[in-house]
Amino acid sequence: MAEARPLPTEAPGVYLFPEAFERIVAGLRRSIDVLTADEPMRALGVPPVIARGTIERTGYPASFPHLLGTVHSFTGDAKQWSELSPLVEAGGAWQSSHAPTDLVMLPAACYPVYATMAGQALDQPRTHHVSARCFRQEATSETGRLRSFRMVEFVTAGDAEHCVQWRDHRLEQVAGWLESLELKVSVEDADDPFFGSGRKLYQAAQRRQRLKFELRVAVDDGIVQAVGSANCHKDHFGGAFEITADDAPAHTACVGFGLERIALALIHAHGAQLEDWPATVAAALWGEEHAA
Numbered sequence: 373m374a375e376a377r378p379l380p381t382e383a384p385g386v387y388l389f390p391e392a393f394e395r396i397v398a399g400l401r402r403s404i405d406v407l408t409a410d411e412p413m414r415a416l417g418v419p420p421v422i423a424r425g426t427i428e429r430t431g432y433p434a435s436f437p438h439l440l441g442t443v444h445s446f447t448g449d450a451k452q453w454s455e456l457s458p459l460v461e462a463g464g465a466w467q468s469s470h471a472p473t474d475l476v477m478l479p480a481a482c483y484p485v486y487a488t489m490a491g492q493a494l495d496q497p498r499t500h501h502v503s504a505r506c507f508r509q510e511a512t513s514e515t516g517r518l519r520s521f522r523m524v525e526f527v528t529a530g531d532a533e534h535c536v537q538w539r540d541h542r543l544e545q546v547a548g549w550l551e552s553l554e555l556k557v558s559v560e561d562a563d564d565p566f567f568g569s570g571r572k573l574y575q576a577a578q579r580r581q582r583l584k585f586e587l588r589v590a591v592d593d594g595i596v597q598a599v600g601s602a603n604c605h606k607d608h609f610g611g612a613f614e615i616t617a618d619d620a621p622a623h624t625a626c627v628g629f630g631l632e633r634i635a636l637a638l639i640h641a642h643g644a645q646l647e648d649w650p651a652t653v654a655a656a657l658w659g660e661e662h663a664a
Contacts, residue, residue, distance in 0.1 A: 494617045
């Protein structure tokens with residue numbers, strides 16, 4: 373029986389995923405889709421890169437420059453490359469003539485959604501269901517702290533009351549869903565890893581206003597991580613992208629799922645052999661007829 377554990381590569385925080393692991397991820401997607409049944413959502417597949425101008429508009433480079441990955445490309449001519457190409461085999465700085473492009477690596481699945489609503493006046497709340505492969509330059513490579521990872525998010529926009537109520541409802545729903553997978557989950561007030569001298573002020577404000585909650589589960593022995601989060605952004609993105617609701621900058625909220633981390637939590641809780649998992653968990657992921 374094949375194990376589901378991921379395989380490390382030469383790059384820390386980047387893994388290869390065997391068939392059994394991918395089966396877990398597919399089951400998670402299926403199970404997450406069920407959570408959307410109570411609300412119409414616009415499905416959106418998102419590429420792993422985003423326009424540099426869009427991410428600048430969100431404010432991400434100013435708040436999290438240490439996590440953002442940029443896309444560089446060779447801009448020289450054939451003569452310049454003939455001088456650099458020998459450095460590839462020699463292990464030298466062959467990329468020294470690469471320059472930034474108009475793209476950066478996508479750090480979270482929700483960011484392209486706000487651009488789709490730019491300049492619009494919403495007459496009713498709008499909700500998206502998005503999925504993407506994301507990148508963050510994590511500082512460590514402990515289990516679950518991946519640099520390349522898959523994320524599913526529910527994203528809503530509307531007035532302030534809608535966004536708070538929606539976030540709270542989804543937070544409770546996702547916590548119950550994780551518990552149904554027989555995971556021991558804790559819901560905790562949280563903050564984002566802001567960068568720079570003002571980070572403690574931003575984090576304190578985030579906690580004081582209870583804008584961010586994390587759903588935390590053990591992913592390995594002694595390692596408990598956030599496998600999901602529920603966030604209110606107030607009117608930050610509404611103002612940045614000129615989205616309005618009731619003649620005021622729209623508020624937004626999102627709920628995110630880290631697919632690899634949830635899969636790791638399931639492996640940690642139930643073992644690397646899927647055949648040994650509890651029948652109720654298997655049925656929740658793959659359906660009764662495909663649980664075994």
